[in-house]
Amino acid sequence: MTTNVDVLVVGLGPAGSAAAWAAARAGLSVLAIDRKQRIGEPVQCAEFVPRPLSTYTAEPGVLVQHIQGMNSVLPSGDLERSPFQGLMVDRAEFDRSLARRAEAAGARVSTRTRLAWLDGTTARLQVGKRTNSVDWRVLVAADGPHSQVARLLGLPALETVQTRQYTVPLTQACTETDIWLSDLYPGGYGWLFPRGDRANLGLGADRRLTAELRTPLDRLHAHLVACGRVGAECFFRTGGAIPVSGLRERVVAGPVLFAGDAAGLTHPISGAGIAAAVQSGEMAGDAAAAYLGGRASALADYESELREQYGPSLERALSRRAWLAQFWRKRAANDDAVQRRGWIAFKEYFE
Ligand SMILES: Cc1cc2nc3c(=O)[nH]c(=O)nc-3n(C[C@H](O)[C@H](O)[C@H](O)COP(=O)(O)OP(=O)(O)OC[C@H]3O[C@@H](n4cnc5c(N)ncnc54)[C@H](O)[C@@H]3O)c2cc1C
Secondary structure, three states, rough: OHHHHHHEEEEEHHHHHHHHHHHHHHOEEEEEEEOOOOOOOOOOOOEEEEHHHHOOOOOOOOOEEOOOOEEEEOOOOOOEOOOOOEEEEOOHHHHHHHHHHHHOOOOOOOOOOOEEEOOOOOEEEEOEEEEEEEEEEEEEEEOOOOHHHHHHOOOOOOOOEEEEEEEEEOOHHHHHHHHEEOOOOOOOOOEEEEEEEOOOOOOOOOOOOOOOOOOHHHHHHHHHHHHOEEEEOOOEEEEEEEEEOOOOOOEOOOOOOEHHHHOOOOOOOOOOOHHHHHHHHHHHHHHHHHOOOOOOOOOHHHHHHHHHHHHHHHHHHHHHHHHOOOOOOOOHHHOOHHHOOOOOOOHHHHO
């Protein structure tokens, strides 16, 4: 069976749902698919979003708590507090509320549906044991860090760092995030993000520089248990890949638009990507609508607008990442001055 749609969206993370919503509200026929059984699950996220995303946290169960600041802990143990405000969300509920918004605007949302193959503007979808074909006019690739769309189009894979995270009991509620910067986490950092009476404790690191993440995370966990900050229990374990190589060489390939992690929009230093995913998804949906509405330049405009908006901050992060790379696994990586220059909370990062 073959169906026809104006826009096929692959992936129902924040980028895909935002794209489906924007395209559907413009009156296009939209099919948005995700291979997951339940949107948003399993959660692979520390669940912090910047304040401007509060417009997406109104549905019950999405907002968990407010964050007032960030503590950055340097290798010497010195700590710097910065007014880095934001929100902790329930990421599964956040993703589902965005998908519901897309559905309410008229998009058809289909879970347990995997993009298996692309043949020109025909997509083959695997739904359980069945295979369906969909003819599309614009495709939004919002399929995350290991984009299958990119692979099928023969585009290069993005460089990623690996993460590991435990959800643990928090002994005292708090409104600040903690970040650990040191050579224990080469190419990444450790984090503790409070969410009510629990916290997400995790770390990211470059797998080329560290054999495995379990030992350093268990050590950080044990240290925080000994300090009385968190409990020894672990409610949930997760992890995942974070793109760190910046924007793809092209985020538009013919009638295919890449958005979110699939486009390489995640910040190469902080790993934050939710806000950029929502925004780029919406921009991709709008671009699809403008293009199918007759503005021939709309897809190329998407490429240049995305580069204009995110290029400078991604470029700075990439250059800091490359600069830091020369120090990992050397003594200098545990020099506070080096870490200050490499982390977004310090003025040295922006100098
Ligand atoms: C451990 C961890 C912690 C993080 N913490 C934060 C944080 O606190 N704050 C922040 O801003 N960012 C954080 N990030 C990054 C953030 O999660 C991503 O930037 C964000 O999820 C990107 O959204 P997306 O929609 O582009 O991709 P995703 O959320 O990855 O969604 C892609 C979707 O595509 C689907 N998919 C993939 N292939 C196919 C296919 N072939 N067919 C159908 N569906 C497919 C997947 O199932 C998935 O649902 C974290 C990442 C990790 C790994």
